[in-house]
Amino acid sequence: xxxxxxxxxxxxxxxxxxxxxxxxxxxxxxxxxxxxxxxxxxxxxxxxxxxxxxxxxxxxxxxxxxxxxxxxxxxxxxxxxxxxxxxxxxxxxxxxxxxxxxxxxxxxxxxxxxxxxxxxxxxxxxxxxxxxxxxxxxxxxxxxxxxxxxxxxxxxxxxxxxxxxxxxxxxxxxxxxxxxxxxxxxxxxxxxxxxxxxxxxxxxxxxxxxxxxxxxxxxxxxxxxxxxxxxxxxxxxxxxxxxxxxxxxxxxxxxxxxxxxxxxxxxxxxxxxxxxxxxxxxxxxxxxxxxxxxxxxxxxxxxxxxxxxxxxxxxxxxxxxxxxxxxxxxxxxxxxxxxx
Numbered sequence: 001x002x003x004x005x006x007x008x009x010x011x012x013x014x015x016x017x018x019x020x021x022x023x024x025x026x027x028x029x030x031x032x033x034x035x036x037x038x039x040x041x042x043x044x045x046x047x048x049x050x051x052x053x054x055x056x057x058x059x060x061x062x063x064x065x066x067x068x069x070x071x072x073x074x075x076x077x078x079x080x081x082x083x084x085x086x087x088x089x090x091x092x093x094x095x096x097x098x099x100x101x102x103x104x105x106x107x108x109x110x111x112x113x114x115x116x117x118x119x120x121x122x123x124x125x126x127x128x129x130x131x132x133x134x135x136x137x138x139x140x141x142x143x144x145x146x147x148x149x150x151x152x153x154x155x156x157x158x159x160x161x162x163x164x165x166x167x168x169x170x171x172x173x174x175x176x177x178x179x180x181x182x183x184x185x186x187x188x189x190x191x192x193x194x195x196x197x198x199x200x201x202x203x204x205x206x207x208x209x210x211x212x213x214x215x216x217x218x219x220x221x222x223x224x225x226x227x228x229x230x231x232x233x234x235x236x237x238x239x240x241x242x243x244x245x246x247x248x249x250x251x252x253x254x255x256x257x258x259x260x261x262x263x264x265x266x267x268x269x270x271x272x273x274x275x276x277x278x279x280x281x282x283x284x285x286x287x288x289x290x291x292x293x294x295x296x297x298x299x300x301x302x303x304x305x306x307x308x309x310x311x312x313x314x315x316x317x318x319x320x321x322x323x324x325x326x327x328x329x330x331x332x333x334x335x336x337x338x339x340x
Contacts, residue, residue: 064089065312065323068290068340069297070112072104073307073331084129084339091325097122097133103149106337107198108240108291111156119146121159123179126339137181144171149195151204154240154291160196160204160222167191174204176222186222194234199260200242207232215250219264231266235286239293246289246296253277255284255298257319272319282308290338297336299327307334 066089074080080101083091096114101122103115112124112131121136136159140147144164151160157179164172168191177183186204193215194207204220217230233247238260246257258271276284281303289296294315302308312323327334 065295065314066091066310066325068338069310069312069325070104070106070337070339071310071325071327072101072335072337073327074102074333075330076332078102082131084126084131086129089323092129094126094129094131095133097124097135103195104335104337105151105159106288106339107152107154107156108289108338108340109154109156110339111152112337112339113150113152113159115148115150115161117146119143119148119163121147121150121161121177123152123156123159136177136179138175138177138183139181140175143175144173147175151195151197153198154201154242160198162192162196162206166193168209174206174220174222176204184222186220186225188218188226190218190226197236197238198242199236199238199245200240203227203242205230205236205238207234228264230264231268233263235288237287237289237296239289240291241293244289244293246287248276248284248287249273253283255287255296255313257289257296257315274313274319284311286334286336288336288338291340295338297338299334299336307331310334310336 066085067087069085071083071091080096082094082096082104084094085091098116100116100118101114102117105113110126112126114122114124119140121138122133123136124131124133147161147163149162159177161175163175164170172188172192174186174188174196175183190208192206192208196204196206199205204222206218207215208218209215215232217232217236219227219230221227232250233245234250236245236247238245243260244257245260245263249256253276255274255276256271262270282300284298285301286299287296296313298311299307300309300311307327309327310325311321313319314322
């Protein structure tokens, strides 16, 4: 499992690469493999929730597990591609706002946020498989660096992005931008080790190192600064209401879905844990939970850390794996999210 410090360095390296818009050819339509309801794949044995921890929302297994999925990939040359899943669950190419986009946030609504290597933020509105983009007019003249790794709030009305040195070599701030262009800054006195995300409507999460170099998650109130340090969870992702947290436990290499109150309290026994590694060297790398907290999409990589597939797990089946979507060979990095 990649440790937090290496993850932070990888993120910094990623934003130094010039990204060109994928403008030729077309993305082949990819239809997910549908596994029978109630049957997990042999490589992803389910961990059933205990009787006291039933899924937050009682649902039947989704007939189209990948509906609403968002996939953003980059190749080794930095070229990026965006794909949205249609009503049938097949991924089809969608447009990016500019050629330099290298990060996409899709928190579970029809709105997306794209971040370019120049620091520009672009708000997207998805209708079916078409995205209409508009640039957020945010004053960046006094920032320590270009805005990076933007994340869209659950309501789709605010964005948070990092600015400055993700490797601890210089100043770093979080920029909280409203869709009208107004902004506020949160000074961060810790070295960040991952991109920011949202926990509910008004809290921000970001990985950071403490004074003795321990990797933790910082919970931040944009108006008050750091509220508390939380147990480390890589790629922490939350549904729109913030009542769950899904991510990767670096100590056990497991995928974890846990009520946010239990995660805040450090209750390791709460929630559901799924295997995050396999004997052939494949491992879970990134996790995104959908807007309702009933599905997670997990990027799996091979033994060489190359993204190979997306696996979808559904709360309605006890968090069993219900579908797989292959990722195109040659992909250097993959980011996943949801439109619903």
